Amino acid sequence: MDFQNMLYTIQDGIAVVTFNRPKVLNALNNLTVEELSVIAADLEKNEDVKGVIITGAGEKAFVAGADINELSAMNALEGKAFARKGQKVYTALENLPKPVLAAVNGYALGGGCELAMACHIRIAAENAVFGQPEVNLGIIPGYGGTQRLPRLIGKGPALEIILSGKMISAEEALRLGLVNKVVPADQLMAEAGNLLKTILSRGPLAVRYALDAVHHGLNMSIEEAMDYEATLFGLVCATEDMKEGTKAFLEKRGANFQGK
Numbered sequence: 001m002d003f004q005n006m007l008y009t010i011q012d013g014i015a016v017v018t019f020n021r022p023k024v025l026n027a028l029n030n031l032t033v034e035e036l037s038v039i040a041a042d043l044e045k046n047e048d049v050k051g052v053i054i055t056g057a058g059e060k061a062f063v064a065g066a067d068i069n070e071l072s073a074m075n076a077l078e079g080k081a082f083a084r085k086g087q088k089v090y091t092a093l094e095n096l097p098k099p100v101l102a103a104v105n106g107y108a109l110g111g112g113c114e115l116a117m118a119c120h121i122r123i124a125a126e127n128a129v130f131g132q133p134e135v136n137l138g139i140i141p142g143y144g145g146t147q148r149l150p151r152l153i154g155k156g157p158a159l160e161i162i163l164s165g166k167m168i169s170a171e172e173a174l175r176l177g178l179v180n181k182v183v184p185a186d187q188l189m190a191e192a193g194n195l196l197k198t199i200l201s202r203g204p205l206a207v208r209y210a211l212d213a214v215h216h217g218l219n220m221s222i223e224e225a226m227d228y229e230a231t232l233f234g235l236v237c238a239t240e241d242m243k244e245g246t247k248a249f250l251e252k253r254g255a256n257f258q259g260k
């Protein structure tokens, strides 16, 4: 697949999705969001893809938000449609039954911070910068930021970031729980790759159901979520991977999971 604003590679089960407009700090214009939605559909159906890393081209930015040139000319209906379009593709990434890691290599602002939050796990380079600067432009976050940020770090800290429009460092993002880990920039992709390889070495169906239980359970009452977890636990008990994983432990050898 050839894209104008994105790079998409698949190797050894790992898809790397790179936002590729470094001259404008990988800002999201309409075409970029459309290309991302084509990629998201492939990530879901392509059986060669077992896990995903999302990053930005260049040394300065992950994604510096929506393209302000396009944004500045939007009327109410276009603004809503553009917000819904972005929300839909981010939710498609979040709903993928495969682990999705953000390797945040620089500015992750506005729609870029929202993209990182739609990923399952975030690893940041030391030079990464996070923020929801929309209020500086007289707008509010429109790609899920008002919803995912408070769910990730709590209402007070999220409101401080959203209402002040201030940027925060990778270290501060780590302290707040917005990112899982901060590493030197030159180790970012290796670190993300190693974590993903570790996850992919585990029971594939177990990883899939654990992701499902956490992701969907968060939107349920605790009672419903416990029942949902127990149902998925029952399902994994019916897998060959479960038989193999427990047998391998008892035989003191490594498991040979087949994803069945």
Ligand code: CO8
Binding pocket: 023, 024, 025, 027, 028, 064, 065, 066, 067, 068, 069, 071, 079, 080, 082, 083, 086, 107, 109, 110, 111, 112, 133, 134, 137, 140, 141, 142, 143
């Ligand atoms: N859109 C368009 N162009 C951008 C963007 C952007 N978001 N960010 C940077 N650029 C461009 C700059 O204009 C500049 O272009 P040029 O070289 O032609 O002047 C180039 O990228 C390099 O940027 P800077 O010279 O500004 O680099 P600095 O290192 O001086 O500053 C910053 C880096 C601090 C990241 C700065 O570029 C900046 O503040 N960028 C804007 C960040 C921002 O406000 N992002 C939020 C946008 S709003 C949003 O994301 C809402 C999402 C939901 C939308 C809902 C649907 C309507």
